[in-house]
Amino acid sequence: MSSGRRLEGKIVVITGGASGIGAEAARLFTEHGARVVITDVKDELGRNVAVSIGEDKVSYVHCDVRKETEVESAVKFTVEKHGRIDVLFSNAGVPEPLLDIRDLNLEAFDRVMHGR
Numbered sequence: 001m002s003s004g005r006r007l008e009g010k011i012v013v014i015t016g017g018a019s020g021i022g023a024e025a026a027r028l029f030t031e032h033g034a035r036v037v038i039t040d041v042k043d044e045l046g047r048n049v050a051v052s053i054g055e056d057k058v059s060y061v062h063c064d065v066r067k068e069t070e071v072e073s074a075v076k077f078t079v080e081k082h083g084r085i086d087v088l089f090s091n092a093g094v095p096e097p098l099l100d101i102r103d104l105n106l107e108a109f110d111r112v113m114h115g116r
Contacts, residue, residue: 007033013039037058041062
């Protein structure tokens with residue numbers, strides 16, 4: 001196996017995959033041979049990422065990671081389509097605007113980190 005395809009055959013789920021780091025991670029994982037399911041709440045962006053990479057390599061499914069039933073549905077979708085999950089790239093978050101680290105709201109940060 002060449003080093004460029006070291007994830008050949010792996011199944012990857014990327015939360016927050018419709019834009020930014022998540023979308024770029026989807027591109028990188030597929031370049032290395034993985035099949036990717038991206039999840040997000042930004043449906044149009046998510047579908048566009050899947051189309052731009054190639055729907056033979058990437059699928060999109062709506063999922064708000066703050067909602068357990070939606071996470072369960074995304075996992076079920078992936079397992080039904082691919083038979084398993086090998087990698088979870090947990091990238092989704094619900095940030096609040098932050099201009100200065102001293103203004104960090106620790107309660108809000110804890111909510112994001114704990115998925116509440």
